[in-house]
Amino acid sequence: MVKIENSQRTILNLAEALLQDKGFNGFSYAHIASELGVKNAAIHYHFPSKEDLGIAVVKRYRDRFHLWINNARVKDLSPEAKLDWFFGIYTDMRADKGKVCLVGSLEAEFNSIPAGLQAEIGSLHKELLKWLEATLSEGRGAGVFKFNGEPANKAALILSSVQGALQMARALGTRKFRDVVEQIKLDLMA
Amino acid sequence: MVKIENSQRTILNLAEALLQDKGFNGFSYAHIASELGVKNAAIHYHFPSKEDLGIAVVKRYRDRFHLWINNARVKDLSPEAKLDWFFGIYTDMRADKGKVCLVGSLEAEFNSIPAGLQAEIGSLHKELLKWLEATLSEGRGAGVFKFNGEPANKAALILSSVQGALQMARALGTRKFRDVVEQIKLDLMA
DNA sequence: AATTTTACTTACTAGTTAGTAAGTTGTCAA
DNA sequence: TTGACAACTTACTAACTAGTAAGTAAAATT
Numbered sequence: 001m002v003k004i005e006n007s008q009r010t011i012l013n014l015a016e017a018l019l020q021d022k023g024f025n026g027f028s029y030a031h032i033a034s035e036l037g038v039k040n041a042a043i044h045y046h047f048p049s050k051e052d053l054g055i056a057v058v059k060r061y062r063d064r065f066h067l068w069i070n071n072a073r074v075k076d077l078s079p080e081a082k083l084d085w086f087f088g089i090y091t092d093m094r095a096d097k098g099k100v101c102l103v104g105s106l107e108a109e110f111n112s113i114p115a116g117l118q119a120e121i122g123s124l125h126k127e128l129l130k131w132l133e134a135t136l137s138e139g140r141g142a143g144v145f146k147f148n149g150e151p152a153n154k155a156a157l158i159l160s161s162v163q164g165a166l167q168m169a170r171a172l173g174t175r176k177f178r179d180v181v182e183q184i185k186l187d188l189m190a
Numbered sequence: 191m192v193k194i195e196n197s198q199r200t201i202l203n204l205a206e207a208l209l210q211d212k213g214f215n216g217f218s219y220a221h222i223a224s225e226l227g228v229k230n231a232a233i234h235y236h237f238p239s240k241e242d243l244g245i246a247v248v249k250r251y252r253d254r255f256h257l258w259i260n261n262a263r264v265k266d267l268s269p270e271a272k273l274d275w276f277f278g279i280y281t282d283m284r285a286d287k288g289k290v291c292l293v294g295s296l297e298a299e300f301n302s303i304p305a306g307l308q309a310e311i312g313s314l315h316k317e318l319l320k321w322l323e324a325t326l327s328e329g330r331g332a333g334v335f336k337f338n339g340e341p342a343n344k345a346a347l348i349l350s351s352v353q354g355a356l357q358m359a360r361a362l363g364t365r366k367f368r369d370v371v372e373q374i375k376l377d378l379m380a
Numbered sequence: 381a382a383t384t385t386t387a388c389t390t391a392c393t394a395g396t397t398a399g400t401a402a403g404t405t406g407t408c409a410a
Numbered sequence: 411t412t413g414a415c416a417a418c419t420t421a422c423t424a425a426c427t428a429g430t431a432a433g434t435a436a437a438a439t440t
Binding site: 007038039041042045046 | 386387388389390391
Binding site for chain 4: 028029030040041044048049050
């Protein structure tokens with residue numbers, strides 16, 4: 001028995017990449033197993049069902065996001081820098097083999113994924129919106145962001161558009177993604 | 191042999207609904223066949239491969255869009271009314287069992303769908319953007335829309351956000367979709 | 381040293397997938 | 411009236427799907 005160090009984490013890494021690349025219905029346990037050089041059943045040992053695996057991926061993603069936004073390196077940034085950090089997450093996804101946001105990927109397939117995973121992705125989406133809303137609110141208070149209406153609605157618009165822009169970029173190129181991010185900033189700073 | 195009138199169209203209707211509901215990897219020929227009360231092979235008779243079926247759905251969607259935008263009932267509208275008509279398409283999707291845009295659905299699964307379908311969805315996306323860009327340009331010229339930057343970039347932002355908002359609404363409710371559309375209008379009219 | 385636990389493999393199942401080949405039947409045109 | 415054709419059905423395949431049960435070997439615990 002060759003002990004692969006931290007199999008659980010390696011499986012989660014691969015599952016996360018596959019979710020962002022092919023979608024929940026676009027990958028199988030066999031994909032993960034062959035990539036890792038183990039058998040299907042080894043994956044089922046760590047994550048009994050595909051729903052368990054999906055939920056674990058999203059849970060870890062949520063934890064990571066919480067760690068970041070509560071970390072001084074993000075918490076103490078100016079609103080503009082916070083927003084740039086946030087957009088940077090999506091820019092990195094786009095650069096990493098044209099991945100899309102977990103939220104967008106799973107919500108596009110929402111009606112063909114397990115209920116537990118639906119709930120989990122809803123929680124992540126709410127948390128992303130909440131942080132973005134607070135950041136926009138802070139920025140408008142400081143006079144650096146300018147927009148009409150509720151920060152919650154502006155947050156929903158911005159998050160929807162970066163999510164959509166990552167998908168758009170798959171068919172129309174990275175250029176289009178950058179254009180959308182620039183336009184968001186233009187609308188916010190003008 | 192019970193003759194179902196216009197099977198081809200009935201299959202396309204069902205396939206389109208399934209694509210917008212479950213995604214390309216979330217439905218099968220068996221789903222369509224059982225819903226129509228025929229056998230799998232009957233679907234293969236009309237559309238030999240799943241790629242053929244997907245392409246036919248998107249092609250028909252494109253044709254429909256072209257017909258509408260070239261029709262006087264849309265062509266002769268004011269820019270604001272044109273935009274409302276456009277948003278109405280997405281509002282209707284949301285109301286119709288929480289469907290999402292074909293473009294968003296297929297681009298989220300982009301890396302796990304056939305190449306021919308990838309190309310077809312790219313063409314549709316370009317056409318939607320082109321029309322929206324022209325409408326925004328016309329509206330800004332007429333003084334009814336206000337925004338900075340290129341109409342092409344503003345069009346990409348708006349299309350991305352309605353696409354993303356339909357997906358968001360699946361996890362967070364129709365309310366959120368409406369909020370995004372209202373915010374787009376607010377940003378455009380202020 | 382004995383036992384339990386962890387992390388697997390082997391071997392399997394039942395169901396689903398897209399896709400095909402060959403046969404059937406109603407309709408329509410020559 | 412015959413023959414072609416459209417629109418299927420029957421019957422099948424090979425590959426893949428998630429998931430399970432039982433066995434194994436090393437490592438950790440007692």
